[in-house]
Each structure stands twice: as C-alpha cells, then as structure tokens.
Amino acid sequence: MKKTILFCLSVFLFPITLLSQNVVNISFDTTAVKYSKANKDQIIPIKLKIDSIVVDTLDNYLISIEVDKANSTLSNSEYDFFYRKTQLSKLNEEETTYLTLKKDTLPDRDRKIILDIKFYKNDTSRKIAEIANIGICKKLTITVAPLVEPELKGYEYLAYIGTNFDLVDGIQAKDLFFAANIFSSPERTKKKKVGFYLSLYGNRAISQVDSSLILDRVIAIDSLTENSFRVVREKRTVRSSQSTDNLGAYISPLIKLKCLNTPSSELKLYYSPSLEFVYRRTRGSIGDFVGTPKLDSITVTGNINDFPERIQRLPEPRSFSLNEYSFNLGAVGLFLNLENKRISVRVHGSVGYASNYFASFDRGLDNPPSLRNESDVFFTGRAWITEPTSGITLQAEVTNSLINSRPFFVATLSKAIDFKNLGSIFSPITSR
Incomplete structure (x- = not known):
C-alpha cells in the first residue's frame, strides 16, 4: 500500500519537476x-526535430548547432558550416540548415x-544555458569518405588521357597523349564471326638524336x-635531333579464328x-656541335694558290618543322585480346603496303631537308595494358619501314575513362 502511494506521488510530482528544470x-x-x-x-x-520545449521564458534562450572541433577530424578548410543562434520561441516543429562539403579529388581516409x-542565454549569447535536452539524437556524426573513382564497366568504349614518355630526355612525363x-x-555480334577495332589517337614519338x-x-x-704552306683542319661532331607528333586514325576488322579460340578461354x-592514316609533324634541329673540336695540321709542298680547298666558316645551327603523311594498308595482321575483371591486354601486329610522304636529309648539312614520296613495306606493333579499378593504362608502339628505315617508338601512361564519363574532364567548361 505504501509503495503504491509513493509511486502515485512520484508520477504526480515529475511534471512539476520538469517545469522547474527547463527541459x-x-x-x-x-x-x-x-x-x-x-x-x-x-x-x-541538417535537420532538427523539435518535439517539446518546457522553459521559463522562451525569449530568454537561444539554440545553436556547432561543430565539435576537438573531436572532428575533417579540416575546417574542407567544409563550410554556419548556424545563426535562434531564439527558442522562433523555432518551427522541424528546422533545416545546410553544410557544404567542398569538392576534393585527393586520396584520403575517412x-x-x-x-x-x-543552448545559450539571450542576454549575452555566450553563456551556456542550463537546459536539459532529453532528445535521443543530441549529436550528429557525419563521416566523409574519400572520393571513389568508378571502375571501368567494360573495355569496349574507352577514352584515354595521359602523357608520353620520352626516354631520350630521361624517364619523365612529357606532352599530351590522347586516344579513343x-x-x-x-x-558480341549476332553471327559471332566478324567484329572491328577503331582507334583515334594523338601522341609523340620518342625523340631521335643522331651524333654520327x-x-x-x-x-x-x-x-x-x-x-x-701549312693547312690546319678542324673536326667537330655534329648532333641533329628531331621529335615527331603523330595524329592518326586506325580501323581494323576482327575475323574470328575458330581453330585458335575456345568459348571458355x-x-x-x-x-x-x-x-591507317597518320599525319606527322616533325620538328628538329641540325648543326648543334658537341664535344671538343680536334685540330690537325699538315705541311703541303707546292704553290698555295693551287690548293683546291679554302677556309670554311662554321655553319649556323638550324631548326626546321615539316609535315609528313603516311597511308598504311595492312594485309597481314593479328589481334590478341585478353580480358577479365582484373586486366585487359591487347596486342596488335600488322604488316603491309605503305605510302609515305616524308622528310629526307640526304643532301647534306648545308642544304635544307627535302620532301619525297615513296612506297614501302611497313610494320606496326602496338600493346595496351589497362587495369580496370584505377583505369591506369600503359601503351607502347613501334613502327618502321623496310626499304627506307624510319623507326618511330611511342610509350605512354594514361587513364582510361568510360565514354559516358568523358565530360568530367571538361567539367570546368561544361559547368559554366
């Protein structure tokens, strides 16, 4: 009986206690x-739910949402948040404010x-008020995970953006490389017999340096x-260098070889x-002298006026820029393809007829290079290796001719992007 009376009294007095404690x-x-x-x-x-407010005077108190900087681990420079202190009397049943999470593409952890x-006193806006908050979610933890690059959905339609490697100048990334x-x-075709491979590309071949x-x-x-009389001669080593930018379009039908392919492989x-059609712009210099000149003198018996040679001035170094074109028709070619969830490897070799319009330096140092058109037999080998998670792609290429040997070597490092995500590269433009 006594326990029942005490319980009833506690139930009766509890609301009065709450009223006196600002809850x-x-x-x-x-x-x-x-x-x-x-x-x-x-x-x-950021949403607030206001279920009940029991305080002596609503206008005397302010509510604020603040960042707990002592326990937060995200840098202040990576977000914007501000909530103006608001009187309790001006709150609605549901309040919404906003936090801006700034863009970022750097790798990081959570x-x-x-x-x-x-809560604060209205008279100073600085003194924390003694108000009991019985809300369930009095703290909000926002976890910010690093940017996750989407994996490649497949290897069929890819664009590549990256750089060339010029091993002559050292292992460093140089110049823009792109391909589609x-x-x-x-x-994937209906009859499963013939497919195709199309490539549009722009790259720079490894620089060629000749000091012979x-x-x-x-x-x-x-x-x-x-x-x-005495004749003094000088010998100098002359260095010439050239680099070639390639812009090309390449298409190849893929004909299935039943004897070498199995469905499960x-x-x-x-x-x-x-x-294939390739436009090449070749830039270079000729006449750069390297090393220490070697002097040699000989005594000649006879009349000095009868000596056939005369004193020669040192030629000035020259630079040049030439446009070249190649049309390649590959009659014999093989395409090797390996694809799975972990990697994509493509190797293509082709041999056939080439019609080249190129620069020639066969007229000596003192004459400008000439342009000539010749037919030839070409060989081209290409290899692409792509990792799907990061999209990192290594590509190598070698092209040469049989009769007039003019080798071109290309090595690139790029990132493969699905065509549907290609617009993200130009986001500073398209977002305007």
Whole structure:
C-alpha cells in the first residue's frame, strides 16, 4: 500500500519537476550519416526535430548547432558550416540548415564532422544555458569518405588521357597523349564471326638524336715558304635531333579464328587486316656541335694558290618543322585480346603496303631537308595494358619501314575513362 502511494506521488510530482528544470526535447533526425567526397561541392541538409520545449521564458534562450572541433577530424578548410543562434520561441516543429562539403579529388581516409546542439542565454549569447535536452539524437556524426573513382564497366568504349614518355630526355612525363578506342569483338555480334577495332589517337614519338655526322673543315692556310704552306683542319661532331607528333586514325576488322579460340578461354586471337592514316609533324634541329673540336695540321709542298680547298666558316645551327603523311594498308595482321575483371591486354601486329610522304636529309648539312614520296613495306606493333579499378593504362608502339628505315617508338601512361564519363574532364567548361 505504501509503495503504491509513493509511486502515485512520484508520477504526480515529475511534471512539476520538469517545469522547474527547463527541459526540451530537440534532436537530429539521426545520429550518423556518411557521404563520399566528389569532384564538385555537395550541400548536405541538417535537420532538427523539435518535439517539446518546457522553459521559463522562451525569449530568454537561444539554440545553436556547432561543430565539435576537438573531436572532428575533417579540416575546417574542407567544409563550410554556419548556424545563426535562434531564439527558442522562433523555432518551427522541424528546422533545416545546410553544410557544404567542398569538392576534393585527393586520396584520403575517412574523416568525421561532429555536430552538437547547445543552448545559450539571450542576454549575452555566450553563456551556456542550463537546459536539459532529453532528445535521443543530441549529436550528429557525419563521416566523409574519400572520393571513389568508378571502375571501368567494360573495355569496349574507352577514352584515354595521359602523357608520353620520352626516354631520350630521361624517364619523365612529357606532352599530351590522347586516344579513343572502340572494340567490338566478334563474340558480341549476332553471327559471332566478324567484329572491328577503331582507334583515334594523338601522341609523340620518342625523340631521335643522331651524333654520327662529323664536320671536317679547313680553318687556316698559312704560307711557310715560296714552295710550302701549312693547312690546319678542324673536326667537330655534329648532333641533329628531331621529335615527331603523330595524329592518326586506325580501323581494323576482327575475323574470328575458330581453330585458335575456345568459348571458355579469356584469350582471343583474331585475323585483323588494317587501314591507317597518320599525319606527322616533325620538328628538329641540325648543326648543334658537341664535344671538343680536334685540330690537325699538315705541311703541303707546292704553290698555295693551287690548293683546291679554302677556309670554311662554321655553319649556323638550324631548326626546321615539316609535315609528313603516311597511308598504311595492312594485309597481314593479328589481334590478341585478353580480358577479365582484373586486366585487359591487347596486342596488335600488322604488316603491309605503305605510302609515305616524308622528310629526307640526304643532301647534306648545308642544304635544307627535302620532301619525297615513296612506297614501302611497313610494320606496326602496338600493346595496351589497362587495369580496370584505377583505369591506369600503359601503351607502347613501334613502327618502321623496310626499304627506307624510319623507326618511330611511342610509350605512354594514361587513364582510361568510360565514354559516358568523358565530360568530367571538361567539367570546368561544361559547368559554366
């Protein structure tokens, strides 16, 4: 009986106690959320639920949402958040404010922003008020995960953006490389017999440096006697260099070889004749002298006026820029393809007829290079290796001619992008 009376008294007196203690029921709609960084700013809504407010005078108190900087791990420079202190009397049943998560593409680990609900006295706006908040979600933890690059959905339609490697100048990334490859295997066609491979590309071949030319010239002829004179000769090593930018279009049908392919194998081999057009712009210099000149003098008996050679001046170094074109028709070609969830490897070799319009330096150092058109037999070998998670792609290429040997070597490092995501590269433009 006594326990029953005490229980009834406690139930009766509890609301009176709450009234005297300034009690509110205000909380976030959840205790934790998670977002991932993106390549653009994100606006995150922060919602407050106001279930009940029991205080002596509503106008005497302010509510604030603040970042717990002591426990938050995300840098202040990576987000924007501000909530103006608001009187309790002006609150609605549901309040919404916003946090801006700034764009970022750098790799990182998970970071956190912790938000707290706090109350202040209206007279100073600085003194924390003694208000009991019985809300369930009084803290909000926002977990910010690093940007996750989407994996390649497939290897059929890819664009590549990257750089060339010029091994002559050292292992360093140089100049822009781009390509767009479309690969339609015979297995994806209706009859599963013939597919095609299309490639549009722009790259720079590894620089070619030649130091085999020796300049031998007379620098002095001195008379010694009436019947003798001295001839002084100088030998210098002449260096010429050239680099070539290639812009090409390449297409090849892929014809399935039944005798070498099995349905269960990831490795496929196709017969692939090809057609390719390449525009090349070659820039270079000739006449750069390297090393220490070597001097040699001889005494000649005879009349100095009868000596056939005269003193030669040192030629000035020259630079040049030439446009070249190649049309390649590959009659014999093989295309090797390996694809799975971990890697894509493509190797293509082609041999056939070439019609080249190119520069020639066969007229010597003192004459400008000439342009000539000749037919030839060409060989081209290409290899592409792509990792799907990062899209990192290594590509190598070698092209040469049989009769007039002019080798071109290309090595590139790039990132493969699905065509549907290609617009993200130009986001600073398209977002305007």
